[in-house]
Amino acid sequence: MNVITNPVLCGFNPDPSIVRVEDDYYIATSTFEWFPGVQIHHSRDLVNWRLLKRPLDRISQLNMAGNGDSDGVWAPCLTYDNGLFYLIYTDVKSHKGAFKDTHNYLVTAASIEGPWSEPVYLNSSGFDPSLFHDEDGRKWLLNMRWDFRKGKNKFGGIVIQEYAEAEGRLIGPVTTIFEGTEIGFTEGPHVYKKDGYYYLLTAEGGTRYRHAVTVARSVSLFGPYEVDPHNPMLTSSGQPELLLQKAGHGSLVETQSGDWYMAHLCARPVDGFHCILGRETALQKCYWDDEGWLRLEGGGNSPSSQIAAPALPLYPFEREAERDDFDAHQLGDQWNTLRIPPGPDWLSLSERPGFLRLKGMESLSSCHRQSLVARRQQAFNIDIETVVEFAPDSFQQMAGLILYYNTEDYVYLRITHLEQHGRVIGIIRSDRGVYDELLEVDLPLPDSGPVYLKAAVNRETLQFYYAVEAGTWSPAGGEINIAHLSDEAKEPLRFTGTFAGVCVQDLAGTRKAADFDYFIYREME
Template structure:
């Protein structure tokens, strides 16, 4: 037996879809506006996981420019047909609107790290699709979205058969189930002559859960279980909250597990906030006398420690190479035109482009924060000559929630801010900036000697972030403690689905010629 500790994949890894191929287990997770698209992790024992690649080319054209925060690639579903991996997912281009403007795509590969076939669009009823391989046939599950005024945006679960070669629909679409509660994320398994439909129930916040329905016939009708398989919504004291979006998987010894998303909230005066985003967890499942799946430890609350029938197989995380994982970038993969790890060995050079609120061309590289205590630091070398140029260290959630400590230009001490005057004056400063839904604020400035490399850092402790820099070998605090909990799924009124990141960025709003060099980036979590 192996004891796993949930979450098994920590930090921003939502909507896990799990599959077993031989001795390996694979989990694909949502990437939203981030690249690499659809990260895949693997494990031999369900407890120790490593990055195994991603679905390269998942976005046609390789670009999500203009996609809103928390748009992009939603809820991939990974499957295996005995010969190939399949992945189906939605690219959502409108968030918080009735339409979603979602396109559903399918791609395949013989190896999980690719190459993946060019994505092909299939019937796009909604988001959170899944594929069901059964008796040589291929079926597409999806949420049905009714965008009309007065309509139900979550109008039930539908099923369409696809031709395995062309992916064109075969026959009509079947309505499997409608429910008064919001249900989405359908996943099917066949066991003991029953089709079992696992559903995400109640939305992806603190009301989230997993409910199962079943039918003797694939196309229904489906009968809902009278109680949830998994939820934490009735006990806010549980360490694992938001438990939902589950998928059942049979192991090699015929036992079963459930993969699901969860979150570890911070208690704040304004309410719980999940700065780490939604994470991946696994529960042991048994089947009761009536043939319904139940959590092996009883009840419906997620457990932190779970015994699974595997042999422990620890993995050694591979070190970062160049601009690959664990680096991520916004709305497009790193491109040599703005991100270069080869020109200056040991350094990353970023060419500044749009500002941090851009949804088109922000030069940013970031890594997931995986624990409530974390520290990031980096050495940056740059020569900003105007207030339109900046580069530095950033804590990032989205375009409306971030904190940054940047090298930039400012007027001489005491001189009024009045645009660039090109009089040869000014100074180089470190500027600490806070951005939230109320706008952008300068928290503090510190003079710095122009042209010299400077080490920047930030320490995160729960809901608090403190920035600092190094001068003459000593850490010097800049500004006071900032509210890191605003960089969470739960702050503000807009839909938020990702997680906090730490990284580096560069800005040049005029001619995109300014560049900055970064070395020694470290992110230590825990």
């Protein structure tokens, strides 16, 4: 018997929406302020997965310049009907304070690999939209509705409205079909029809340690919905011994042979609380009991770290190379930028072939134009390494190696120029928005030539190294606790995960460039 080991999508891959098309399985996950928007992973056996497509790859589909931390793409929904893929997503412009500016869109494609259409605007009444294709051919948009009013439940229930595909718009009344349970924070709706019932899955409890999957059913799409008498159907709440915490936000898929699996988000704390990898995606095997309720295989409602795989031939994919020499004409799919797409005005792989050239733009505090390229940290223990050629003229010009969570939380091994010392290397840290320079005195560097940069991460501990000759590493400072690179480190809750990458800043506005020859990402576990 083959086994699925959870998480199946490690690192920052939350809010999974799973769908099967013939023999292929796809999971779409949230990307928040990172560009391109939405990650779609592919599998043929539910055991082995590969990143296949990031469909929101142009500004006309996703313009996030100015979006704040943890804004951007929330909770996509991927479905398939009559030869067409449908991808629903929210572009959150602000979620601070009482209000949330949440704009919901639809794009479509005949092939999962695109081309994906221009977006159709749907509504802005809430977030976590999903599309249900009923048996009669009608299509229905569901989302949670945000109620900002004083004294009201902010999670104001699950609403539904018909989508008229031919007209490209929503029509008819908006109806509240489910107000949630006593667990609260009702969001993430998905509807499935089976044996005469409409089954409504929602996420409840908030996307942290009380998170859960709630199941309810009705003979009518519009309710009333009867809640599973053993609700919640899935949760890690109150079970700190479990490997997979925060279990919730589920979606369902039926295999070719009639087995059922649930994709759900989870998280793995490094120190009992902080989850530096962010929220990840896991799978659970399910079945329908004699009363018609969804149950976990093996009983109970706790997520398992290993489950039985379906009886399908294994279909492994080639592993991603540890080293990227930047020899291609475009960035590999592992790479992401903040809010804006790569553009020739700030990023080039051709101006100096074999190098990634980044031209410095705004500071690490900017929500508009950062010259930063990074990939997800997907294991607790990693080594990352690069070499950079950079000749700064002032302290306002910086380049180097970064562990980045958001504009308030990062640790940065950077090269700069100081008036009295010339070219130097030091460490900048922002911990919950508090800026610091961790070395008492920045370390001197030769006036020119490449500088090798390295970081070793062991769970919540980081150690930086540098060298001016390949292989002759010296530590840059001491060990650094990076638990603040996590959702849990600050209120209100954040939603992403740690990224490792390279960046350049030029706060004088002259677009000083840095050239990176390679990047190594190596998992040590």
